[in-house]
Amino acid sequence: MSTAFPEDSVGLVTPQIARFAEPLALACGRSLADYQLTYETYGELNASASNAVLICHALSGHHHAAGYHSVDDRKPGWWDSCIGPGKPLDTNRFFVVSLNNLGGCNGSTGPSDTNPATGKPFGADFPVMTVEDWVNSQARLADLLGITQWAAVVGGSLGGMQAMQWTISYPERVRHCLAIASAPKLSAQNIAFNEVARQAILTDPEFHGGHFQDQGVIPKRGLMLARMVGHITYLSDDAMGEKFGRGLKNEKLNYDFHSVEFQVESYLRYQGEEFSGRFDANTYLLMTKALDYFDPAAEHGGDLAKTLALAKADFCVMSFTTDWRFSPARSREIVDALIAARKNVCYLEIDAPQGHDAFLMPIARYLQGFASYMKRIEV
Amino acid sequence: MSTAFPEDSVGLVTPQIARFAEPLALACGRSLADYQLTYETYGELNASASNAVLICHALSGHHHAAGYHSVDDRKPGWWDSCIGPGKPLDTNRFFVVSLNNLGGCNGSTGPSDTNPATGKPFGADFPVMTVEDWVNSQARLADLLGITQWAAVVGGSLGGMQAMQWTISYPERVRHCLAIASAPKLSAQNIAFNEVARQAILTDPEFHGGHFQDQGVIPKRGLMLARMVGHITYLSDDAMGEKFGRGLKNEKLNYDFHSVEFQVESYLRYQGEEFSGRFDANTYLLMTKALDYFDPAAEHGGDLAKTLALAKADFCVMSFTTDWRFSPARSREIVDALIAARKNVCYLEIDAPQGHDAFLMPIARYLQGFASYMKRIEV
Numbered sequence: 001m002s003t004a005f006p007e008d009s010v011g012l013v014t015p016q017i018a019r020f021a022e023p024l025a026l027a028c029g030r031s032l033a034d035y036q037l038t039y040e041t042y043g044e045l046n047a048s049a050s051n052a053v054l055i056c057h058a059l060s061g062h063h064h065a066a067g068y069h070s071v072d073d074r075k076p077g078w079w080d081s082c083i084g085p086g087k088p089l090d091t092n093r094f095f096v097v098s099l100n101n102l103g104g105c106n107g108s109t110g111p112s113d114t115n116p117a118t119g120k121p122f123g124a125d126f127p128v129m130t131v132e133d134w135v136n137s138q139a140r141l142a143d144l145l146g147i148t149q150w151a152a153v154v155g156g157s158l159g160g161m162q163a164m165q166w167t168i169s170y171p172e173r174v175r176h177c178l179a180i181a182s183a184p185k186l187s188a189q190n191i192a193f194n195e196v197a198r199q200a201i202l203t204d205p206e207f208h209g210g211h212f213q214d215q216g217v218i219p220k221r222g223l224m225l226a227r228m229v230g231h232i233t234y235l236s237d238d239a240m241g242e243k244f245g246r247g248l249k250n251e252k253l254n255y256d257f258h259s260v261e262f263q264v265e266s267y268l269r270y271q272g273e274e275f276s277g278r279f280d281a282n283t284y285l286l287m288t289k290a291l292d293y294f295d296p297a298a299e300h301g302g303d304l305a306k307t308l309a310l311a312k313a314d315f316c317v318m319s320f321t322t323d324w325r326f327s328p329a330r331s332r333e334i335v336d337a338l339i340a341a342r343k344n345v346c347y348l349e350i351d352a353p354q355g356h357d358a359f360l361m362p363i364a365r366y367l368q369g370f371a372s373y374m375k376r377i378e379v
Numbered sequence: 380m381s382t383a384f385p386e387d388s389v390g391l392v393t394p395q396i397a398r399f400a401e402p403l404a405l406a407c408g409r410s411l412a413d414y415q416l417t418y419e420t421y422g423e424l425n426a427s428a429s430n431a432v433l434i435c436h437a438l439s440g441h442h443h444a445a446g447y448h449s450v451d452d453r454k455p456g457w458w459d460s461c462i463g464p465g466k467p468l469d470t471n472r473f474f475v476v477s478l479n480n481l482g483g484c485n486g487s488t489g490p491s492d493t494n495p496a497t498g499k500p501f502g503a504d505f506p507v508m509t510v511e512d513w514v515n516s517q518a519r520l521a522d523l524l525g526i527t528q529w530a531a532v533v534g535g536s537l538g539g540m541q542a543m544q545w546t547i548s549y550p551e552r553v554r555h556c557l558a559i560a561s562a563p564k565l566s567a568q569n570i571a572f573n574e575v576a577r578q579a580i581l582t583d584p585e586f587h588g589g590h591f592q593d594q595g596v597i598p599k600r601g602l603m604l605a606r607m608v609g610h611i612t613y614l615s616d617d618a619m620g621e622k623f624g625r626g627l628k629n630e631k632l633n634y635d636f637h638s639v640e641f642q643v644e645s646y647l648r649y650q651g652e653e654f655s656g657r658f659d660a661n662t663y664l665l666m667t668k669a670l671d672y673f674d675p676a677a678e679h680g681g682d683l684a685k686t687l688a689l690a691k692a693d694f695c696v697m698s699f700t701t702d703w704r705f706s707p708a709r710s711r712e713i714v715d716a717l718i719a720a721r722k723n724v725c726y727l728e729i730d731a732p733q734g735h736d737a738f739l740m741p742i743a744r745y746l747q748g749f750a751s752y753m754k755r756i757e758v
Contacts, residue, residue, distance in 0.1 A: 028634035124636060186625070225604065241566055257503060257577060261671070262570050264571050269578070286636075292640070293632060
């Protein structure tokens, strides 16, 4: 580990690749003949393999959750505030596994990879994934790593949905589930925002029905708009007000349509453009569909308690007061169902101004509650 | 009046056109050499011209607020529930004037009209309008109609901003101001949503820098996306849940990106497509800019009470509990400033599930409060 990194960092990490040759049957009825998952691990797996924790990522996330990729790397992984020695996911105690989901665009098999059947990129021919599919693919990674049972499966937002699904699909393989800033299913408004993002991408003339790579182009405009809409829903009204207010980029108004006038416009355009240069449009569509489809209660007539009765895990649910994408009320639905299902559940509603994005932030009460729960887990 | 219309309808109405040959100086520094306003009137102006009420419209509104355009017309004006004999804006008492704003696309001079300087459509060369500009143009319409002072200026949303601006720009000409589901200025989040809508239009390849008419095309995709985003903000999360929930259009999921799967998707696409066929893209941009720019307190160092101290009108402010575009908190800012400025103000917060759109709906307590306030106005 380089001495240049902070003491509570996992330090230098190297992504690894796991290859799976056995076909994976998917919810859509199709299957993937073979695939690879890119992942990172932090900490050491103990002799009894009882200290493994799985991190599931959200919409635009990936495997690089903690540490640095080179000695010059200035930007640690996306959940570095929560993973490392002495941090909530304490790498002195736990062996933490973080992967890029199947269908992603950060090293795991996804739409931008070559379809062995055609020799061209999958593009829109890549199968639509569901949360259940991801959990099945993650179970194979667990097998490969020799992990029969996770000490905990942990995730925020869409990651929290995967953590919940684990307890339903593989009840024997999860001791603790931490679902943070999550929801038992999307609301009509949530789906509506996803649909705007999808339409932005689908109607971009450079999307070419999802086969833009064959044309050597990228649907940048669509991705940019999708990300802009997304970003508004990740931040609270208050957080945006605090950060930008009605502040102007320059001193006066331009009275035209195209100039950047307000700081919030500048921020959104930057976020949108940066994202459109690094994220795959088909992966974005796929992630929004996985979100829309997630509804574990549906198989039990909409009864979430009945669904969660299958679980054998203990649960920790956390939400943030100003999160309006997945508000505390949505987390309370999960908690209520768990109580009705007679499960052990711990619920923490954290006062935070940052909106949905709060789950990525180093908020004192959040880190403390998260750490306390993890400390109770025996390994 | 045709007997086919409901008894409390204003019946058959015919839009009228007012032409103005004197240049109108605008906030942007430019001026309009001449222009026309399309308007409708309901009821009769009394001898002393003391019973005139001005209706100001919101983002996508127009002059046709009440009654029908033909005997076969099935769809009355957009505020028909509030305008007519015995309704809150009682046409037995009041002479109601409703216009299409300058820069609009429903009969008043706007971007889709011919620029006399070039002989081609204005397109993006049409000057950006502000709420102040609109109020100035409306004052000229009042002059033309022989109305020295409005009994009331009334509007919802962006219309409420115009009503407020009237009391500041022309204090002697307004006795009552009714600002419904409005705000003293946009928040960063409000601006952010407008910016997404603008970027959707501006980046549509068929926008052609705002001169799409010259190319014989319409930026349909951009307008559709803009309207979809807008619609989400007009409805409450609850109203969307109530209306669509997670209902599917067909019985099962398709597992693809482009199908309409959830009912809310179908609704949004329909709204977007319908809108993109009837609304001008440059007008949409212009309306969002007028919203962003509105900030009457700015001229008094951000002190809204100081600004509203200029007014001589009495005020009625109304808001709706589930409106998250312009929440009750935003209306209370107006009320607090009016109290600080020692104005007469009446505030009604109406329990309604419909979100921002509630101001267009026939909600009993809303209609009753609105009617009560109007009855107190002497003419």
